[in-house]
Amino acid sequence: MLFGIALISIIIMLGSAFAVLFFENYLASVVALSVMSLALSVLFVVLQAPDVALTEAAVGAGVSSVILALTLRRIGLWQDKS
Amino acid sequence: MTETIGIQLVSYSGAMGLILLGIFALVNYEHLIRVIFGLILLEAGVNLFLITLAYRADAVAPIMIEGQTAAMVDPIPHALVLTAIVIGVAVQALALALVIKTYQKYGTLNTRILAQRIAEESGTRMIEGIPTEVKKV
Numbered sequence: 729m730l731f732g733i734a735l736i737s738i739i740i741m742l743g744s745a746f747a748v749l750f751f752e753n754y755l756a757s758v759v760a761l762s763v764m765s766l767a768l769s770v771l772f773v774v775l776q777a778p779d780v781a782l783t784e785a786a787v788g789a790g791v792s793s794v795i796l797a798l799t800l801r802r803i804g805l806w807q808d809k810s
Numbered sequence: 811m812t813e814t815i816g817i818q819l820v821s822y823s824g825a826m827g828l829i830l831l832g833i834f835a836l837v838n839y840e841h842l843i844r845v846i847f848g849l850i851l852l853e854a855g856v857n858l859f860l861i862t863l864a865y866r867a868d869a870v871a872p873i874m875i876e877g878q879t880a881a882m883v884d885p886i887p888h889a890l891v892l893t894a895i896v897i898g899v900a901v902q903a904l905a906l907a908l909v910i911k912t913y914q915k916y917g918t919l920n921t922r923i924l925a926q927r928i929a930e931e932s933g934t935r936m937i938e939g940i941p942t943e944v945k946k947v
Contacts, residue, residue, distance in 0.1 A: 731816045738824040745831050748847050749839075757847060768854055775821060776871045776883045777861050783895050784857075792850070792899055799906040803913045805843065 734774045741767040754805045758796045765789040814867040821862040828855030842909050842919040846902065853898045860887045860894075 744767065747760040765788035772781035800806055828851055835848025864884035872885035913919055916927055929935060 731813045731820070734817045734820050738820050741824060742827050742831075745828055745851055748851065749831060749835050749844070754843060761847065761850060764851075764854065768858060771821065771824070771858065772861055774817065775861050775865050776869060777864070777888050777891075778871055780857075780861060780888055780891050780895070783892055787895055787899050788854070792902060795899075795903055795906055796846075799910060800843070802910050803919070 730774055734771060737767045737770040737774070740764075741771065754800050755797065758793055758800065761796070762789045762793040765792070814865075818862060818865060821858060821865070825855050825859040825862060828852070828858060831855075840921045842912070842921065842924075845921075846905050846909070849905070850898075850902060853894070853901075857891045857894060857898075860891050863887055 741764050744760045744764040748757050748764065751757045751760060765784060768788070769781040769785040772778075772784060832848045832850075832852025832855055835851060836845060839845055839848070864887040866881060866883050869881045869883045870878075872882045872888065909919065912924065916924060918924060918927075
């Protein structure tokens, strides 16, 4: 049961980590980074670290994505292709 | 017991994958935003590695409940990673602020063009992409 959850979240995490690097659109990369952070927090719960999972979900998926998106808007890459 | 070993194996391989992807992005891309993406992936991989290191077989989360006899996972890497996550976000914010300032001054984020501009500005010349000082005769 726990092993299945760990395997699924690892697959989601590595898939979205690949997507971060190979998406053309920068905003899509930021969204993929947020998905990777959420899958990582699920994995932290499986590894018996609920405090770290809470922090990762709040800080990694929330604040980090917000500051990245604000930077993209500031430097004009909001809808640009690389 | 076999389930525990499976979870540990899968987590270690996930951490290694994230670290390798982060290093790949750091050395491969020329755009500064992509380099920051690589930095974030690397940091997540290291955090996952430390949490996996603290994991024990048949252990519960390190929260004290009265009359508890089961073994706990190691709480010291948890505290370390909790701090490292917050510090990582601060590092990201600093790097993004520097990126915004660089874009406002030079109008580009490509590292090769930036190295060339900075070399021209400071009176040095480029040898194969690395700015070196001009020797005065």
